[in-house]
Amino acid sequence: MNNQPKLECNGLTVKDLVTTGIFSAIFFIFTMFGGVFFAVNPVLTFYMPMGSALLCGPIYLLLVAKVHKRWSITILGVIMGIVWFVTGMHWAFSLGYIGMGIIADMTAGLGHYKCKKLNMLSYMLISLGGIFTYLIFFIDPQGWAGAMLKNGTEQSYIDAMHTASPSWLPVVMIVGTLFVAAFSAWVGGNMLRKQFEKAGITV
Amino acid sequence: MMGQNQILPLWLDPRTKILLLLLCVLSAMAAPSLQYEFLLVAGIGILGILCGKWRYALKGMVFYAMVYLFTVWAMNSMTGTLRNMFVAFLGLFHKVFPCGMLSGIVISTTKVSEFLSAMNHIHAPKKLIIPLAVMLRYIPTIGEDWRYIKDAMRMRDVSPSFKGFITNPGITIDCVYVPLMMAASKAADELSVAAVTRGIENPNPRTCLIQIRLGAGDAFTTLCFAVFFLAGMYLKEVG
Numbered sequence: 001m002n003n004q005p006k007l008e009c010n011g012l013t014v015k016d017l018v019t020t021g022i023f024s025a026i027f028f029i030f031t032m033f034g035g036v037f038f039a040v041n042p043v044l045t046f047y048m049p050m051g052s053a054l055l056c057g058p059i060y061l062l063l064v065a066k067v068h069k070r071w072s073i074t075i076l077g078v079i080m081g082i083v084w085f086v087t088g089m090h091w092a093f094s095l096g097y098i099g100m101g102i103i104a105d106m107t108a109g110l111g112h113y114k115c116k117k118l119n120m121l122s123y124m125l126i127s128l129g130g131i132f133t134y135l136i137f138f139i140d141p142q143g144w145a146g147a148m149l150k151n152g153t154e155q156s157y158i159d160a161m162h163t164a165s166p167s168w169l170p171v172v173m174i175v176g177t178l179f180v181a182a183f184s185a186w187v188g189g190n191m192l193r194k195q196f197e198k199a200g201i202t203v
Numbered sequence: 204m205m206g207q208n209q210i211l212p213l214w215l216d217p218r219t220k221i222l223l224l225l226l227c228v229l230s231a232m233a234a235p236s237l238q239y240e241f242l243l244v245a246g247i248g249i250l251g252i253l254c255g256k257w258r259y260a261l262k263g264m265v266f267y268a269m270v271y272l273f274t275v276w277a278m279n280s281m282t283g284t285l286r287n288m289f290v291a292f293l294g295l296f297h298k299v300f301p302c303g304m305l306s307g308i309v310i311s312t313t314k315v316s317e318f319l320s321a322m323n324h325i326h327a328p329k330k331l332i333i334p335l336a337v338m339l340r341y342i343p344t345i346g347e348d349w350r351y352i353k354d355a356m357r358m359r360d361v362s363p364s365f366k367g368f369i370t371n372p373g374i375t376i377d378c379v380y381v382p383l384m385m386a387a388s389k390a391a392d393e394l395s396v397a398a399v400t401r402g403i404e405n406p407n408p409r410t411c412l413i414q415i416r417l418g419a420g421d422a423f424t425t426l427c428f429a430v431f432f433l434a435g436m437y438l439k440e441v442g
Contacts, residue, residue: 012330014403015395021337022391026383028338029345058380066388075334082335086224086306089299091232187376195381201388 011069020072023063024079030055031080035130046173049130050180057184058191060123065192066201068113070105077101077126089133096132100125120185127181131173138170213253217321219421220309223250226428227305231298233432235439241271243301246431250424251308259311263304270296315340320411333403337394344390345383352382 034055038048063072078101081094104122111118215223227247234240244267251260274297277289315336322332353363356378361367368375 013395014333014399015391017330017333018337018395018398019388019391021334022341022387022394024334025338025341026345026387029342059384062384062388066391071330075331078331079335079338083338085228087299087303191377191380195377196384199385201385 012067012071016067016069016072017075019066020063020075021079023059023066024076026059027056027063027076028080028083030059031130046134046169047176049127049134049173049177052130053127053177053181054184056127057123057181057186058188060126061119061185061188061192062196062201064108064113064119064122065196070109073105073108073122073126074101077104077129080129092132092136093130097126097129100127100129116189120182120189123185123188124178124181127177127184128174131170131177134173135170213250213420213424214418215254215312215424216415216417216421217313217318218325218415219417219425220313222425223428224302224305224309226425226432228302230428230432230435231301233435233439234297235435237271237274237297239435239438240297240301241267243431244304246427247301247305247308251304254308254312256308256311259307260304263307267300267304270300310339314413316411317413317415320409320413320415323409324415333398341387341390348383348386352379355382 031052035048035052038051060076063076077097077099080101081096081098084097085091085094104126107125108119108122113119227243230243231240234243244264248260248264251257251263270293274293277286277293281289318339319332319336356363356375359378361371361374361378363375363379
């Protein structure tokens with residue numbers, strides 16, 4: 001598509017923008033689909049970032065392979081941030097996606113969006129976008145339920161919350177999410193090689 | 204489609220809708236009590252009815268009322284670990300539900316051309332707006348694709364269910380992802396050609412058949428939500 005005029009100076013054509021939009025839609029649906037079973041279950045709600053990370057690897061890698069230009073991953077992160085904010089998720093969730101989108105973009109950019117290992121790493125980083133809400137929950141569990149309990153802080157609730165969410169849980173969350181994301185990216189990489197490169201989709 | 208605008212009692216500018224969403228998110232965040240959130244959902248429901256989405260709005264309100272009653276019951280009669288689990292979960296739910304309901308109304312009542320035109324008015328960067336508009340337009344298509352994929356999977360004797368996924372993960376993953384992503388990249392090519400043909404790259408200011416302007420309805424709705432938000436802040440300070 002070299003004959004397309006560029007929209008603005010830094011190289012993203014309309015085709016790239018449309019591709020980013022479409023893959024953002026799929027990314028969003030799969031994140032939601034993977035996360036929803038965890039989010040509605042009070043016991044498993046902390047493991048939701050892992051569920052979300054499990055499904056999106058192939059989509060993310062195909063997006064990178066199709067566009068492979070700077071800013072497209074950032075746009076993905078920003079769109080995720082906006083959409084999650086508008087659906088009323090915690091603000092840390094949105095900021096997490098925007099911030100991690102920029103970092104992931106820079107990581108993949110180091111290998112010029114062609115290096116498979118760096119692309120994988122950047123997917124692992126963007127998957128971490130979902131965990132910031134929970135980190136804030138760990139820092140300030142009283143503020144979380146403030147609207148639920150009148151005048152928030154019942155001592156029994158605080159005590160029980162500390163026993164229910166031990167201090168190792170955030171570590172498990174981060175490491176687990178990274179691990180699940182790596183697995184998803186590995187599956188995605190194989191799928192890309194097996195199905196899409198032969199079909200000439202990832203030019 | 205054009206005639207529909209005249210029958211509806213309320214037509215809002217997309218810019219107003221975005222402002223309302225922001226106010227709604229802030230209100231839900233600042234909510235001092237459960238009653239306040241209930242009023243917020245009721246207000247959103249009324250807005251939905253005025254915008255012509257009365258079935259959606261009624262469903263949402265009834266559902267929320269049920270969860271509300273459950274929450275009151277759970278807070279009063281449960282004890283121990285079970286109660287704490289529900290506190291964390293319902294806390295999330297009560298924050299998310301009003302905003303999710305409002306964004307459902309907003310997305311279903313805004314046409315893509317209106318959205319693009321309004322965003323052009325406030326000089327939002329095109330690089331962000333085009334992917335966003337494409338995304339909103341593409342989400343229903345994924346649902347449609349998914350139904351076709353399910354039919355195709357049944358034809359090949361691959362069960363499109365959780366059980367099928369457990370017994371035969373490799374082929375199920377291939378059967379879901381490959382067609383979906385192929386369709387997506389084909390659609391990306393076609394949509395971008397269509398968008399270029401319709402002059403999305405035109406550097407001149409965009410024009411739209413539907414006139415985008417702020418009216419009395421916009422001002423009134425915004426005022427209602429703003430007053431509601433300030434009342435929430437005030438109640439929080441006092442309480």
